Amino acid sequence: MPHDDAARPDGLPSDAEDARTTGPSATRLTVVVGITGGIAAYKAVGVVRGLVRLGHDVHVVPTEAALRFVGLPTLEATSRNPVTASVWDEVAEVRHVALGRRADLVVVAPATAATLSRLASGQSDDLLGTTVLATTAPVVVAPAMHTEMWRHPATRANVATLRSRGVVVAGPATGELTGGDSGEGRMLEPDDIVTVALAAARPRRDLAGLDVVVSLGGTREAIDPVRWIGNRSSGHQGLALVRAAAARGARVTAVVAAVEGTVRRDAAAVATVVDVESAGELQRAVEEAARRADVVVMAAAVADHRPAEPSPTKLSKEPGVDEVVLRLVRNPDVLAGVVRARDEGRAPAGQVVVGFAAETARDRDHLLELGRAKAARKGADLLALNVVGVDAGFGDVENAVVAVAADGRVVGEAAGSKADVAEALWDLVAARRDGDAAR
Numbered sequence: 001m002p003h004d005d006a007a008r009p010d011g012l013p014s015d016a017e018d019a020r021t022t023g024p025s026a027t028r029l030t031v032v033v034g035i036t037g038g039i040a041a042y043k044a045v046g047v048v049r050g051l052v053r054l055g056h057d058v059h060v061v062p063t064e065a066a067l068r069f070v071g072l073p074t075l076e077a078t079s080r081n082p083v084t085a086s087v088w089d090e091v092a093e094v095r096h097v098a099l100g101r102r103a104d105l106v107v108v109a110p111a112t113a114a115t116l117s118r119l120a121s122g123q124s125d126d127l128l129g130t131t132v133l134a135t136t137a138p139v140v141v142a143p144a145m146h147t148e149m150w151r152h153p154a155t156r157a158n159v160a161t162l163r164s165r166g167v168v169v170a171g172p173a174t175g176e177l178t179g180g181d182s183g184e185g186r187m188l189e190p191d192d193i194v195t196v197a198l199a200a201a202r203p204r205r206d207l208a209g210l211d212v213v214v215s216l217g218g219t220r221e222a223i224d225p226v227r228w229i230g231n232r233s234s235g236h237q238g239l240a241l242v243r244a245a246a247a248r249g250a251r252v253t254a255v256v257a258a259v260e261g262t263v264r265r266d267a268a269a270v271a272t273v274v275d276v277e278s279a280g281e282l283q284r285a286v287e288e289a290a291r292r293a294d295v296v297v298m299a300a301a302v303a304d305h306r307p308a309e310p311s312p313t314k315l316s317k318e319p320g321v322d323e324v325v326l327r328l329v330r331n332p333d334v335l336a337g338v339v340r341a342r343d344e345g346r347a348p349a350g351q352v353v354v355g356f357a358a359e360t361a362r363d364r365d366h367l368l369e370l371g372r373a374k375a376a377r378k379g380a381d382l383l384a385l386n387v388v389g390v391d392a393g394f395g396d397v398e399n400a401v402v403a404v405a406a407d408g409r410v411v412g413e414a415a416g417s418k419a420d421v422a423e424a425l426w427d428l429v430a431a432r433r434d435g436d437a438a439r
Contacts, residue, residue: 030056030059031057031106032060032061032107033051033059033060033061033107035060035062035063035108035110036115038145040110041070042069042070043110047190049078058079061099099134099135101135106139109141109187111143112145116155138201140168140169142187143171150185151184173187174186174260199244199423207245210249211294212296213289213293214242214245214299215282215334216238216239216241217233217300219258221279223310231303234260237422240421241299244423252270253289254268255282255300256273279331290341292347293347296351296353302334335380353379353381353382354382354384355380357370357386361387367385367402371385375407380406381432382404383403400413403425
């Protein structure tokens with residue numbers, strides 16, 4: 001429900017609105033938010049605010065450098081708790097141990113390159129470092145730095161060390177950086193960090209023991225050895241599905257078509273990766289993995305057509321020739337093939353098949369019209385419909401889907417970050433499996 005930020009001088013919702021947002025069944029968590037000295041520190045205020053709005057007890061632990069970017073009064077007003085950066089305050093309580101023990105969740109946002117190094121090596125000469133060492137709660141870090149720093153072997157090694165200890169690494173995203181630069185290293189948006197953090201604090205295990213296959217990315221169909229027909233799919237929605245399934249206990253096989261290297265790397269951190277390029281390769285990989293899968297999610301953007309006769313050598317411009325005719329033939333329908341194999345008994349009984357349909361629809365009614373026709377043709381248990389375009393759907397951006405069943409019924413909707421959409425879709429899958437088991 002929208003609210004009027006002008007209603008309070010600190011811009012926070014009223015206690016009554018907190019109750020509406022959180023709901024009577026929500027569990028109140030004690031959350032430590034560590035803020036370190038990067039330019040993205042101003043966005044950490046949004047993380048604190050988001051957690052407070054959901055009814056959690058938030059304690060901010062800034063570094064001294066962080067306070068040069070965000071003032072202490074802002075952090076106290078936003079968190080509604082006293083804030084200190086010093087190990088010398090409240091010495092009798094042994095504050096760092098007390099905070100670490102009380103915490104249900106620790107979030108460090110932004111996590112600079114220096115912070116990742118300090119956490120990986122266990123340095124503890126400030127309140128944040130000692131608090132992290134003293135906690136047994138889930139720890140989530142949201143890296144933020146320039147691309148070169150993120151890609152440096154030292155940073156990579158520190159991140160790998162933290163992941164090996166169970167630390168959840170949220171991001172970074174690719175986008176605008178400070179100083180006019182752009183690239184990988186941008187801190188995730190506050191709402192996305194809150195989503196990842198709460199998922200880490202309250203892990204659901206409703207997919208435990210299941211074998212799950214997720215395809216992601218966009219296929220490439222060769223024209224010649226150096227050119228191909230492709231699409232705009234980035235693989236980010238598929239990656240979100242992979243991460244969410246793994247977090248909920250599934251054994252995940254990710255069939256990865258063309259994606260940027262960071263997407264593949266992040267998928268490989270939690271899943272078995274099978275690399276493919278063309279629709280034919282993807283079909284073979286998915287069909288092989290689906291033979292033992294409990295759930296198959298086709299999130300990849302698979303080319304509908306391919307060149308009939310790819311050239312074995314690079315096609316060059318010929319003098320006086322201004323037009324080239326490229327003959328295309330239809331690719332196999334991978335999703336329909338998976339459904340058919342399941343129905344013919346060549347997959348585990350009760351296998352749930354989920355497809356995606358990206359459409360350039362005019363409005364919701366048009367989207368449903370297109371989606372229902374596709375659902376009838378393909379027969380998947382769930383078909384996630386979303387509107388795409390040059391500036392919509394593709395990439396590390398928010399998404400919105402409408403899920404329909406094979407008979408065209410709308411069974412769910414989700415909007416927000418791709419992590420939000422992934423969780424909502426897995427909720428539908430889990431409900432479908434529970435329903436089948438009850439019958």
